[in-house]
Amino acid sequence: MGIGEIFQRYFIDPIRYNQGYNVVNTLTYAIILGLAALGVYKVLKKLGIKYDNAFFRALIPYMILGAFGRALTDATIIPRTYLTVTPGIYFLVFAITFSALLITHKFFEDWRKVFLYFGWTLVGGEVLLLLFNLDKVSFNFEVLKYFIPFASLALAVVYLLSKRIRLVRENSYLFYAHFYDATTTFVGVDFLGYWEQHVLPRYLMSLTGTAAVMYLLKFSVLIVALYLMEELQESESEKELMDFIKMVMFILGFAPGTRNLLRMLMGV
Known part of the structure; x- marks a missing residue:
């Protein structure tokens, strides 16, 4: 298989035919995101922002x-x-x-x-x-019948976890954002007939039979990532980099969650 065929199969076709993500494009986009974030961080630091x-x-x-x-x-x-x-x-x-x-x-x-x-x-x-x-x-406000109680419960769980786990307490906004995203996925997949586009969540959902597994996935990934970031941080400049990475992590939870919620409310 040539480079053109690989690009077509793993990058173009998934977009053209709405097939969701695969392992190849997921890893590639993750690398691009990491490099772009690092580049932006250096530019902003140079500008003194x-x-x-x-x-x-x-x-x-x-x-x-x-x-x-x-x-x-x-x-x-x-x-x-x-x-x-x-x-x-x-x-x-x-x-x-x-x-x-x-x-x-x-x-x-x-x-x-x-x-x-x-x-x-x-x-x-x-x-x-x-x-x-x-x-x-075709607005579908019935979504709120599921979203509001489950979102409230998810945010309450984050609050309770913050009382017991330091990393959650110090980074609660990240857990709130990602549990919000997890709730939109859970409601959409389990109650409204939507499907998950990302590879790992899709696999875990097929394994467990429910999108509620997203809460555990989000919690596990955040805890591990925050622990590693804390261990790697040794200087003030590295703290600035970690704060920037946390901002990117927040965006990766808040933005998809908002898109999911808006899409469901618009009935599409």
Whole structure:
């Protein structure tokens, strides 16, 4: 099998035919994500941008931007292309976010506020796009009948775990984000007939017969990752890198969870 055939089979066809992820493209995208995150970290450090609460809040609308855009694509409001489905939409939203960050940082003194408002403006554009295409969606608020109680229970579990486990307590926002994501997957797969696109979760679901296994998977991965990060951290500069990685980890939980929830609410 030549390189072209491999690329077609493992990267193009899964997007074209909505086949989900496979081992090859999953590992490749993970490597790309890691290298991109490291590159962004170095650029931001060179610019002197700190990962404080204001910066974190300013990123929220861009996370929603990608999640909302992906849901609008599922609803056929935005055309389905390689840049409007996963993983292409991650590259697109990253390009928009990083460009906006660099431009606002260069030309505005209060750049965080401008960066934040620009992000919410883009999200507002997506809301308008939805309002102009309401005929293409069939809202399904029955989703909330399942989501609200299970999400409340999941968040309560995180709260209780934070009382007993230091790593959970010190990084509770990560567990809240990923348990939120796990809840949307659990509700969608077990109650509403959706299917899981990712390789490992899909395997574990077939093994256990329920998407509730996502909670255990999320918890295990986070605990191991946070433990290793803590062991590897030896200096203040490394702490900055670990904080940046945690921000990326939050995005990887919050954004997919929001996309799942929006998609289910839009009935697509």
